[in-house]
Amino acid sequence: MDFNNVSDINENGFTGFKTIGSLWNDKTLIPKRKGIYLVLDQCGKPDFINPGVGGFFKGKDPNVSLSELKANYVPASLVVYIGKAGGPTSKATLYTRLGQYLRFGQGKNVGHWGGRLIWQLKNYRDLMICWKTTSDNDPREVEKLLIDSYMKQYGKRPFANLVK
Numbered sequence: 119m120d121f122n123n124v125s126d127i128n129e130n131g132f133t134g135f136k137t138i139g140s141l142w143n144d145k146t147l148i149p150k151r152k153g154i155y156l157v158l159d160q161c162g163k164p165d166f167i168n169p170g171v172g173g174f175f176k177g178k179d180p181n182v183s184l185s186e187l188k189a190n191y192v193p194a195s196l197v198v199y200i201g202k203a204g205g206p207t208s209k210a211t212l213y214t215r216l217g218q219y220l221r222f223g224q225g226k227n228v229g230h231w232g233g234r235l236i237w238q239l240k241n242y243r244d245l246m247i248c249w250k251t252t253s254d255n256d257p258r259e260v261e262k263l264l265i266d267s268y269m270k271q272y273g274k275r276p277f278a279n280l281v282k
Contacts, residue, residue: 121197121268121276124158132156132248139243141220150213152204153251154260157233157278158196161241170238173226180222180234187238190277198245199233199278200264202257212249235278 120126124135134147134155141148166187172180192198203215218230223237236242252260268276275281 119267121195121271127248131250134248135246137243138223138245138247141247145217148213148216149251150211151251151253152257153212153249154257155201155212155216155247155249156197157199157236158246159198159239160196160246164191165240166238167240168238171223171225171242172234172237173222173228175227175229175231181238182235187235190235192272192274192277195272197276199236200261200276201233202261205256205258216247233278
């Protein structure tokens with residue numbers, strides 16, 4: 119899959135393509151099934167903010183330095199984060215997991231630490247989220263394959279997919 123082409127992402131089964139701002143107003147389109155999701159930044163040139171708007175989960179500061187943000191950014195890619203919802207032992211759905219992610223971006227104390235760097239992009243409201251259900255596959259495996267494919271294409275992980 120070409121991570122810099124919305125048409126190709128769509129042809130690979132992703133749907134939704136809604137901005138964070140619009141999902142804050144209405145997240146009813148998000149499926150209540152397990153799956154994977156992508157966060158896309160179509161602005162082209164990032165403008166970072168520090169501090170960002172992400173919540174302080176368990177008192178931990180979600181922000182990183184501007185130099186770390188710049189080092190993690192992948193300029194030739196629309197995809198800034200690859201996430202998952204659900205698994206063999208998790209009842210999470212795209213609806214519940216993305217709901218957590220969106221609340222975290224509103225500064226709430228929510229357990230969605232992964233992908234937190236997107237909340238340090240000035241245009242976070244305009245970032246687009248798309249998703250794909252994975253009824254027959256473990257979302258963790260699909261996410262891993264997508265990140266591996268991304269790394270082969272760009273030589274590093276997506277901007278907000280930090281090494282754990």
